[in-house]
Ligand SMILES: Nc1ncnc2c1ncn2[C@@H]1O[C@H](COP(=O)(O)OP(=O)(O)OP(=O)(O)O)[C@@H](O)[C@H]1O
């Protein structure tokens with residue numbers, strides 16, 4: 001990733017990445033978004049992204065690190081965007097349009113499922129594929 | 144000092160102009176002094192929906208360019224003495240013919256005289272939208288029960304938040320209760336879940352809207368129109384009155400939810 005990828009493409013959207021021009025932040029650093037991300041809003045960040053709200057359809061998070069959504073994740077999430085396989089995406093309700101970790105892509109089923117899981121889930125890479133499990137607090141799920 | 148309210152949606156054709164005409168007329172019926180501003184430059188229609196097209200002499204751009212005084216461009220709606228006016232859009236200019244600052248100044252002047260200044264916004268998120276919201280203090284977001292319209296409404300709500308016009312209120316237009324009941328149309332809960340804003344009202348699909356649009360008489364004046372009733376209720380809610388959601392003639396499950404939702408969102 002180049003420096004430029006770390007800056008928001010859509011400045012009018014209010015969620016802006018202020019890191020442009022500075023050297024890339026370490027993958028371990030975390031940014032906190034204290035609002036719901038709405039359609040058309042995009043955040044690119046080299047570290048972890050925590051959203052205290054929902055990520056609506058049409059919104060997108062691209063993180064070098066992990067992604068944690070305290071509400072509904074319905075948009076697109078890409079963790080480990082620099083190619084690191086050990087990153088995770090977790091959400092209070094994990095219903096993404098598309099979910100990527102490093103170079104692996106999964107998307108929502110074309111048919112709407114009868115029922116969605118009503119509990120927090122966690123996505124990560126296991127044996128080269130993205131797997132989604134129920135999130136268990138305290139569990140050493142991180143591979 | 145009055146309020147300046149912009150009626151917006153993102154997606155085109157979902158009922159911004161219909162809503163502007165009806166709540167403007169509804170508020171005038173309640174005795175408020177109202178001016179409607181059409182900012183859909185190049186595609187004006189609010190004058191047609193209001194039945195005032197044949198009286199246009201000057202327009203919004205004539206005012207901002209200083210070709211006439213504001214008072215000269217305001218068209219009086221004779222149905223309401225001195226309470227309802229329209230400032231029409233220019234038909235032959237483009238959206239850059241007016242600036243955000245000019246809109247701010249205009250709204251500041253209008254709100255000194257009118258209880259409600261209601262701005263009909265063009266579709267889209269470009270300069271026309273930016274102009275329309277520039278002088279507004281409150282926003283109404285219109286959507287229809289379709290995924291694409293809701294997506295655009297969400298985008299607009301994000302842009303309104305970024306422009307520091309927070310807490311917009313939602314109007315769901317063209318709801319068909321029978322279709323919702325069959326599971327063929329998004330229901331109100333689904334829309335509120337995503338948009339997370341308060342619901343100002345639900346307007347049913349109603350053929351009378353088409354008839355009234357063609358006649359230039361907003362449906363809110365038609366006692367027999369269901370959509371008209373919805374707009375009368377919305378107008379009263381805008382004045383601060385608490386009006387329960389009307390019965391859209393579906394089963395209690397939905398109505399119960401409607402009421403709860405509205406109570407919730409107050
Ligand atoms: N509740 C309703 N029932 C039936 N028809 C409706 C209803 N609301 C709007 N319409 C019809 O939908 C069409 C579009 O409405 P309107 O012009 O108000 O939308 P708009 O959002 O202003 O469109 P634009 O984006 O082009 O400005 C019109 O033909 C109108 O008569």
Ligand SMILES: [Mg+2]
Pocket residue numbers: 159160161183188263264265
């Ligand atoms: Mg219109």
